[in-house]
Amino acid sequence: MPLLVATDLSDRSDRAVERAFDLARRLDTPLTLLTVVDESYASDFAQEIGAKARHRLEAIAGKLGTGVTYDIRVETGDPLALLIExxxxxxxxxxxxxRHRQRGVLDGLRATTVESVVSRSLTPVLMVVDPVLSDYRRVLAPVAFSATCARAVETAKxxxxxxxxxxxxxWSAPFEGLTGGKGSDYARAVEAETRDQAADWVQSFDAPHPEVPLIHGPLGAAVQQEILSFGPDLLAIGATTRPLSFSGLGSFAADMVRDPPNDLLIVRAAKP
Incomplete structure (x- = not known):
């Protein structure tokens, strides 16, 4: 399971680098550390920044890299285009x-680098927010019975x-307020159909198949309640892609990326 950690060498990305080394060591897999120097800088200045970045990465790897096969890469180019590639x-x-850098009102006007990378990545992305104190202990995965959700669960495991x-x-029934609410025959039929979908979806996993309880209500409120009651240290989601959204993601996934409650594993594409 080869890993890549992309870092701008800020305090925000230090935790990501530490988690990446921890995972690489535990999974016995190679790790690439990548930082990108913006090509818009003057050549001499870019070279100076690149040399300092490599020195910093070598120091970090020397501290964290015991038992890990790693490669350090410092590239010059358009940061977003190179990262997506x-x-x-x-x-x-x-x-x-x-985590992305908070930019106040600008965050509401254009996609962050992290959002842009996630929305174009065919590879699962782990966004590290919390300090690395231990291995992950509690994973929460809201699912929509999609191939991307299945890949998110498999990657999390x-x-x-x-x-x-x-x-x-x-789940909720469409137009529930107009059709008699959760207790109506219509809502019960929707719930039964949803249970059938859940039973079909879990067949994609190796036995024993996971249980998928159904929770009634609005998606955002239900997920927040699950976070409060379950106390996860990793949230795993399969994202939908919305070409007309400025973030390129569905609203739920975009909200999670923009303001993650804890470490976030987000998968945008099914297995190749």
Missing amino acids: EVNSPDLDLVVMG TIAADATCRIFHV
Whole structure:
């Protein structure tokens, strides 16, 4: 399971680098550390920044890299374009990134680098937010019975093999307020159909098949309640892609990327 950690060497990305080394060591897999120097800088200045970046990465790797096979790469180019190219390498199984830099009102006007990378990545992306205190222990996975959700669960089980994993699905009947509410015959029919979909979806996993409890209510509120009650240290989601959204992601996934409650594993594409 080759890993890549993309870092801008900020405090925000230090945790991502630490988590990447931890995963690489535990999974016995190679790790690439990548930082990109913006090509818009003057040549001499870019070379100076690149040399300092390599020195910093070598120091970090020297501290964290015991027992890990790693490669350090400092590239010059358009940061976003180069990152998107790198994360879509067929040789990668997981990309690790830190939280995006808060930009106030600008965050509401244009996509962040992390959002842009996630929305274009065919490789699962692990966004690290919390301090690295231990292996992942509690994984929460809201699912929509899609291939991307299945890949998110499978990837989470790989990087958090010893964790307790809670998978659930949030449902509601369309136009529920006009059709008699949750107790109506229509809503019960929708719930029964949803249970059938859940039973079909879990067949994609190796036995024993996971249980998928159904939770009724609005998606956002239900997920927040699950986060409060379950207390996950990793949230795993399969994202939908919305070409007309400025983030390129569905609204739920975009909200999670923009303001993650904890470490976030996000998968945008099914298995190749």
